[in-house]
Amino acid sequence: MKSIQQYLEYLQLSGIEDIYLKPQPDRIFSSQKLDELEKNYQDCKKCPLEEGRENFCYGNGNPKAKLMLIGEGPGADEDATGRVFVGRAGQLLTKMLKAIHLERDEVYITNIVKCRPPNNRNPLPNEINACLPYLEEQISIIQPKLLLLLGKVAASTLLNRNLSLTKFRENTYSFMGIKTYVTYHPSALLRNQGWKRPAWIDLQKLQKDYQKLD
Numbered sequence: 001m002k003s004i005q006q007y008l009e010y011l012q013l014s015g016i017e018d019i020y021l022k023p024q025p026d027r028i029f030s031s032q033k034l035d036e037l038e039k040n041y042q043d044c045k046k047c048p049l050e051e052g053r054e055n056f057c058y059g060n061g062n063p064k065a066k067l068m069l070i071g072e073g074p075g076a077d078e079d080a081t082g083r084v085f086v087g088r089a090g091q092l093l094t095k096m097l098k099a100i101h102l103e104r105d106e107v108y109i110t111n112i113v114k115c116r117p118p119n120n121r122n123p124l125p126n127e128i129n130a131c132l133p134y135l136e137e138q139i140s141i142i143q144p145k146l147l148l149l150l151g152k153v154a155a156s157t158l159l160n161r162n163l164s165l166t167k168f169r170e171n172t173y174s175f176m177g178i179k180t181y182v183t184y185h186p187s188a189l190l191r192n193q194g195w196k197r198p199a200w201i202d203l204q205k206l207q208k209d210y211q212k213l214d
């Protein structure tokens with residue numbers, strides 16, 4: 001931010017009063033489209049999770065992200081704010097991204113279900129089935145090059161198989177034709193410090209692929 005300010009001061013000192021910013025139509029389109037859809041869906045009543053929600057949590061981040069992170073569902077902090085991955089788990093996720101030199105606003109983050117399951121229970125199959133089209137639509141608009149699934153619920157739902165998280169982590173997968181990694185959900189890492197090391201190994205593998213993207 002400081003460098004932008006310095007640059008603007010430099011331009012001013014240089015006598016430049018107007019800056020022309022080249023429009024990026026695809027970025028604007030994705031952002032507007034996601035904003036529009038978020039508004040359209042915010043009163044969704046397609047499944048029973050709407051009854052207990054305070055806020056619909058659609059997703060946040062870069063609408064043209066190369067990497068999209070997908071968790072399971074909003075928790076209490078997310079429900080209270082309408083934003084995904086806030087609170088302690090969100091802060092840890094931000095640190096995990098920073099560890100592989102990514103800022104949160106470079107990636108897009110969302111969940112399988114957009115409303116909070118009561119008492120943070122796992123979402124039920126009918127709730128997942130009702131909400132999944134929203135996620136698939138987000139992926140189609142954003143067109144990420146890599147997906148990172150956070151936790152077993154996200155992995156078993158999208159990869160359609162029932163494995164332990166340890167087994168899931170042994171491979172990469174394809175979801176909607178996109179290379180997909182699996183690692184621990186940050187909430188699980190808060191509960192068990194011993195999983196931080198394997199999660200770090202997963203992130204390093206992902207980082208290698210991310211660096212190869214244009």
Ligand code: SF4
Pocket residue numbers: 041044045046047048049050056113114115127130131
């Ligand atoms: S969880 Fe998804 S399908 Fe269910 S009410 Fe919320 S937005 Fe609609």
